Amino acid sequence: MRELLEDFGHHLKQNGLRLTAERRNLVQIILGMRGHFSPEDVLDRVRTRKIAASRATIYRLLPVLIKADMIQQSLLSEGQTRFEVTWKRAHHDHLICSHCNKVIEFQHNTIELLQREIANKYGFILDHHVMELVGRCNDCRD
Numbered sequence: 538m539r540e541l542l543e544d545f546g547h548h549l550k551q552n553g554l555r556l557t558a559e560r561r562n563l564v565q566i567i568l569g570m571r572g573h574f575s576p577e578d579v580l581d582r583v584r585t586r587k588i589a590a591s592r593a594t595i596y597r598l599l600p601v602l603i604k605a606d607m608i609q610q611s612l613l614s615e616g617q618t619r620f621e622v623t624w625k626r627a628h629h630d631h632l633i634c635s636h637c638n639k640v641i642e643f644q645h646n647t648i649e650l651l652q653r654e655i656a657n658k659y660g661f662i663l664d665h666h667v668m669e670l671v672g673r674c675n676d677c678r679d
Contacts, residue, residue: 541568541607541624548605562588563598568607573619573640611667630668636677 545564546556566582576595583590599620602608607624611631630648632641648668656663 538565538568544624545602545605545607549601552601552604554601559590559594560598563590563595564602564607567598567602567620568622568624570620570622573611573621575617575619606665609665609667611669631670632674633669633671634674634677635671636673639674639676641674 542556542561542564545560549556549560563579563583566586566588567579570578570582576592576599579595580592583595599608599610603610603620607622608620609623611619611621627644628649629642629644632643633639652666652668653663
C-alpha cells in the first residue's frame, strides 16, 4: 500500500494537488475493492468503516484515479457505471451476461494484436481500451 500511495501522491503533485488525509483514506478503500464496483459500493464501505468522506468527494476522486491509471471505468451495462482496480494488474477484457450479469474476465493476445493493427491503420496510438462483449452465458442461454 505504501508504494501505491507514493505513486498516487506523485501523480497528484504533478497535477497541482495534495495527498490529503481524506484522499489517502479513500484511495486505500477504493484500491482495496475487489471485482467491479460502483461509487455507491465505495460509499457503503466508507460508512461501514466510519470514515469521514462525502459522496461528492468520492465522485471527484474517481476521475483522478482513472487519470493516474489506478482504476478504469468499465461495465457500463444496465446504465450504471462500474469501476475496477487496474493498478499493477494485467490488462483484460470482459464477457458480460445480459441476463444474470455474470462477468468473465479474459485476455487474448490475438485480440490485442488486432486492436493495435486497426489503430495503426487509422493513424491512432492507443492509450488504453475497454472491451466488453455482451451476450448470454451458458447457464442463461435456454
